[in-house]
Amino acid sequence: MIKIQQIDFDVGVEYNKLTDANPTDGAVVFFVGLVRDFNQGHEITGMTLEHYPQMAEKQLAAIVDEAKSKWQLGRVSVIHRVGNLQVNDQIVFVGVSSQHREQAFQAASYIMDYLKTRVPIWKKETTNQGTRWVEAGIKS
Amino acid sequence: MIQICFFASLREQLGVTNLSIEARENLTVKMVAEEIVNTHSDWADIFQDKQLLCAVNHQIVSPTTIVKDNDEVAFFPPVTGG
Numbered sequence: 056m057i058k059i060q061q062i063d064f065d066v067g068v069e070y071n072k073l074t075d076a077n078p079t080d081g082a083v084v085f086f087v088g089l090v091r092d093f094n095q096g097h098e099i100t101g102m103t104l105e106h107y108p109q110m111a112e113k114q115l116a117a118i119v120d121e122a123k124s125k126w127q128l129g130r131v132s133v134i135h136r137v138g139n140l141q142v143n144d145q146i147v148f149v150g151v152s153s154q155h156r157e158q159a160f161q162a163a164s165y166i167m168d169y170l171k172t173r174v175p176i177w178k179k180e181t182t183n184q185g186t187r188w189v190e191a192g193i194k195s
Numbered sequence: 196m197i198q199i200c201f202f203a204s205l206r207e208q209l210g211v212t213n214l215s216i217e218a219r220e221n222l223t224v225k226m227v228a229e230e231i232v233n234t235h236s237d238w239a240d241i242f243q244d245k246q247l248l249c250a251v252n253h254q255i256v257s258p259t260t261i262v263k264d265n266d267e268v269a270f271f272p273p274v275t276g277g
Contacts, residue, residue, distance in 0.1 A: 088277055102211060105203050109252035147277055176276025177203035188204040191273030
């Protein structure tokens with residue numbers, strides 16, 4: 056399941072979707088990315104995420120398909136928020152279920168890594184000195 | 196026609212979200228960018244940015260990719276989601 060949405064998500068609900076009526080998978084790994092209050096030398100008070108809707112969804116689906124072809128996965132869930140977010144808000148959820156933990160850990164990490172480099176989403180931070188687009192390649 | 200769209204910092208620098216140009220034979224992505232700059236000379240420096248990416252119909256492409264009638268061409272900076 057892939058979603059790009061403005062509204063927040065509930066990690067408990069998303070976890071249940073990975074585990075409900077799923078007796079074959081013994082492992083669930085999930086990652087949640089949050090808005091941090093400091094980045095690239097500036098205090099952050101919030102951010103706006105812009106995306107290229109059709110392409111972002113296609114790229115996410117392609118990354119999930121790649122992960123499914125590399126590892127034996129049960130369920131995969133990716134949610135990425137867009138729009139205006141505040142410090143400590145949830146940005147992204149990646150959840151993977153698998154029979155064994157190693158596959159789930161690797162797949163979740165793979166999906167996050169490629170999401171950050173291939174999916175057309177851009178962060179614009181609001182700092183104590185105004186707004187600025189986050190630069191790629193600098194750890195964020 | 197070829198639909199062209201811009202995103203994020205590039206969209207803000209240009210002050211334009213989208214535009215369109217006439218399709219023609221053997222038109223490459225590089226030629227699309229050149230045609231845009233030819234009609235908006237003040238954008239030349241912005242399009243010099245070597246980091247700019249281009250997608251045709253939602254797939255990242257190279258400057259030599261051929262663009263056809265009704266294609267959607269997007270220019271944008273490196274992505275920073277996640």
